[in-house]
Amino acid sequence: MIGFFGNSDTHDIWRDFERLMRDFDSGWPSLRQARSTQPGFTEHEDRYELLVPAPGMSSDGVELQVHGGVLSLRAQTKPALPEGYRATHLERPGYEYARSYRLPTNADTERVSAKLTNGILSVVVPKVVEAQPKRIAVKVS
Amino acid sequence: MPNVQARDTQSTAPSREASAAAPKVPTLQPSVDVYEAEGDYLVVVDLPGVSEKDLDLTLDKSELTLHASASWGGTSLQYGRSFSLPSLVDSDKLDASLNAGVLTLRLPKRPDAKPRKIAIGTA
Numbered sequence: 001m002i003g004f005f006g007n008s009d010t011h012d013i014w015r016d017f018e019r020l021m022r023d024f025d026s027g028w029p030s031l032r033q034a035r036s037t038q039p040g041f042t043e044h045e046d047r048y049e050l051l052v053p054a055p056g057m058s059s060d061g062v063e064l065q066v067h068g069g070v071l072s073l074r075a076q077t078k079p080a081l082p083e084g085y086r087a088t089h090l091e092r093p094g095y096e097y098a099r100s101y102r103l104p105t106n107a108d109t110e111r112v113s114a115k116l117t118n119g120i121l122s123v124v125v126p127k128v129v130e131a132q133p134k135r136i137a138v139k140v141s
Numbered sequence: 142m143p144n145v146q147a148r149d150t151q152s153t154a155p156s157r158e159a160s161a162a163a164p165k166v167p168t169l170q171p172s173v174d175v176y177e178a179e180g181d182y183l184v185v186v187d188l189p190g191v192s193e194k195d196l197d198l199t200l201d202k203s204e205l206t207l208h209a210s211a212s213w214g215g216t217s218l219q220y221g222r223s224f225s226l227p228s229l230v231d232s233d234k235l236d237a238s239l240n241a242g243v244l245t246l247r248l249p250k251r252p253d254a255k256p257r258k259i260a261i262g263t264a
Binding site: 053058079084091116120 | 185
């Protein structure tokens, strides 16, 4: 068939439409995924934990500081071109963070620890053990 | 020019069915770099949170499929991606290594696929 709506055109339009529907279908899960791999704090009973995606990162690339109740993170990893190769397809973004987080008042800033495991940086901030309310006896004089 | 093609996982039917049937574990498409040298290709994949035992690589003819699961704090997620390999790749000699959440695949080219210099004789 030849004309304004030739065979190949119609075919492409259908393909675009199908792709659109597919993107629509998968849109919500992918939004959720995107959120689930952002750096973020989670709260646990005894600690706060900051998880940061850091594939390929070594401890040399991470700088962490706690000062005045603020946790500062600087971290960087850049995919390097392997020697002797040329790039034919590039998607990996490299990761660079320069962020500060004000810690809650019950954060134990003396015992903050961090580790890199399988390309995830995890920073653990323990909570101070809350002082139990003390009963004060009132004497009668 | 033939090259390693990284496919979009979300456009393949099996993974969509799997994600619909399974309890809501999101499937992420990992970022991929492809590099080429005279003798081989390097495919580099970001897989934060994945350890060796949670990584599954399957080669079916010229289709290489990657599945991996990771735990992200309390939540689980999955990675999926497939690659179509050009015929000049010697698929018996694939080599994979996972380091700090980065997977590196080395795909050697067949010896006969490498460019050869042809000597020109003088008459």
